[in-house]
């Protein structure tokens with residue numbers, strides 16, 4: 001991946017993965033958070049979900065982090081005047097990097113799988129207090145017989161079905177509070193602004209960007225072709241011990 005052209009195409013998009021505000025409201029509702037809850041948005045990208053997390057319960061505080069400096073800078077600017085939100089750079093894969101705060105909830109949209117499901121669940125468990133809640137979206141096959149295009153969409157990631165994800169979460173020491181598929185509207189909320197940016201950049205005719213523009217456009221097209229077979233499962237689960 002050429003990250004410099006990737007970030008030129010993805011610059012200033014409202015979100016970097018599929019999801020809606022309603023997903024966040026659903027998950028925080030299931031979590032039954034206390035007033036003044038401390039919530040982490042792990043791998044928050046440009047921070048699309050942060051405001052809704054901060055409104056989950058009175059007095060909620062949100063710590064949002066991401067590995068990429070560009071997204072961290074975007075969030076710092078976005079939440080400069082929001083005292084209940086703090087932003088930092090941290091790498092999920094570096095345990096020493098992770099914020100040492102006993103979170104009531106960790107929200108992790110479209111990123112836990114970069115660590116692999118089992119390892120990601122273990123890392124998150126370590127950052128939650130007993131009884132606290134993890135909500136995350138994970139690649140999921142919605143059928144037991146996904147076609148080659150649906151499998152190829154996740155580029156070799158060992159994508160499971162809904163039952164497989166639930167089994168892994170339970171085995172990792174969590175109690176499932178709820179699951180649901182991320183809706184097509186959630187995917188379009190990611191892809192449509194990206195496609196608008198692709199059009200703008202194509203019109204500017206910068207040949208350096210052509211390959212990345214094609215790659216990003218293809219991802220959206222590929223998802224539309226396989227969306228009935230594969231997507232994200234959003235899971236809300238409580239750390240049991």
Ligand SMILES: C[S@@+](CC[C@H](N)C(=O)[O-])C[C@H]1O[C@@H](n2cnc3c(N)ncnc32)[C@H](O)[C@@H]1O
Nearest residue numbers: 015016017043044045067091092093109110111
């Ligand atoms: C698919 S995007 C989702 C971003 C955001 N949660 C959203 O829904 O808009 C994945 C995010 O994970 C971040 N990321 C990837 N690996 C990471 C890691 N090891 N530590 C922290 N962030 C990471 C990326 O920089 C990117 O912002």
